[in-house]
Each structure stands twice: as structure tokens, then as C-alpha cells.
Amino acid sequence: MRFDLGRYGRGLIVVATACMGAVTGGTAAAGEPIDVTIDFAKILKIDTPADNVFIGNPGIADAAFVDETTLVLTGKTAGTTNLIVLDKDGNEAANMEVRVSSDIRQLTTVFYGASRQTFSCAPVCEQVISVGDNKEKFEDATSQITTRKEFSLGK
Numbered sequence: 001m002r003f004d005l006g007r008y009g010r011g012l013i014v015v016a017t018a019c020m021g022a023v024t025g026g027t028a029a030a031g032e033p034i035d036v037t038i039d040f041a042k043i044l045k046i047d048t049p050a051d052n053v054f055i056g057n058p059g060i061a062d063a064a065f066v067d068e069t070t071l072v073l074t075g076k077t078a079g080t081t082n083l084i085v086l087d088k089d090g091n092e093a094a095n096m097e098v099r100v101s102s103d104i105r106q107l108t109t110v111f112y113g114a115s116r117q118t119f120s121c122a123p124v125c126e127q128v129i130s131v132g133d134n135k136e137k138f139e140d141a142t143s144q145i146t147t148r149k150e151f152s153l154g155k
Contacts (some may be wrong), residue, residue: 033097034083036061036075040103044071048093050085057081061098075100102130106131 036042049068055061060072064072073083085094085099098104106122117137126130129141 031061033080033099034073036073036098036100038075038077038100038102041072041074044072044073046085046094048085048087050093051090052086053085053090054084055081055098056083060100073098078102 028145029080033039034042034044043066044063046069050065050071051068053063053065053071055063057079059077060077060081061077061083062074062076063083064074066072068139071083071085080097080099083094083096084092106120107128108119108121108125109130110117110119112134116132118128118133119125120128127137129138129145133141
């Protein structure tokens with residue numbers, strides 16, 4: 001099936017394509033923060049081939065290379081940090097703000113007086129760790145997560 005977009009339709013496609021290019025490769029230039037959800041990954045394309053990547057606070061986010069122009073950002077805990085990309089000559093290719101937040105649509109917080117516990121309810125409620133939760137529950141969940149991670153790595 002073929003559609004004739006006419007002069008205005010073709011113009012809109014050109015504008016939309018240009019805007020998509022700006023979003024994909026121009027995040028750093030635009031100065032807009034990169035939003036990532038806790039426990040989710042996001043693909044980030046950069047214009048300049050990169051050699052090194054640094055996260056200001058690796059407790060908030062993590063970054064890994066897919067190739068020299070593609071990074072995967074993973075949100076670890078809520079907060080704001082920055083991401084610096086260096087080219088092969090050690091020059092700064094990008095310096096971006098990374099903002100990590102929870103997906104509040106999936107989280108449920110239960111309060112027990114002054115104590116609280118957080119659950120992810122998508123579709124079944126399971127305990128997750130969140131800063132501010134009851135210390136014992138937080139430590140128990142952290143221990144279980146660490147054990148599960150070590151098991152998955154064959155340790």
C-alpha cells in the first residue's frame with residue numbers, strides 16, 4: 001500500500017527525522033538530564049566514539065559499553081549523578097546529568113508506625129529495598145539479593 005503524503009507530509013517527516021537525530025545523539029548538547037528508572041536499563045547513543053565512561057556516583061547508576069558509540073545505562077538507586085565520556089585521546093566527549101527514580105506505579109510502601117517496608121507489586125508483591133525502609137528488613141533483603149547475585153554468577 002502506498003500513501004502520497006504531499007508537500008506538507010514530506011516536510012513533517014523531514015522535521016521528525018531531524019528531531020529524532022537530535023534526541024538520539026544530542027542529549028548532552030541539549031543539557032537535558034537522562035531519566036532512568038531504578039532496576040531498568042536505557043540505551044544511550046553518543047556522537048563521538050568513546051574509549052572510557054565514568055559515573056560520578058556508581059551507587060546511583062551504572063554504564064557499560066555496547067560499542068564505541070553505544071552505552072547502556074542502568075538505574076541502581078534514586079538520585080542524580082553525572083556521566084562523563086572520554087574519547088580515545090582522553091578528551092571529554094560528553095558530560096551528562098543522569099537522574100534515576102523509582103517507577104512509583106509499581107511500588108507500594110507499607111508503614112508500621114514509624115517503620116516502613118517497600119514492595120514492588122507488578123503483578124505479585126515482593127519486597128524490594130528502598131532508602132528509608134526498616135533497617136532489619138532492608139538488611140535481610142540486601143543479603144538475599146547479594147546471595148542471589150552470587151548464585152547467578154556461579155560463586
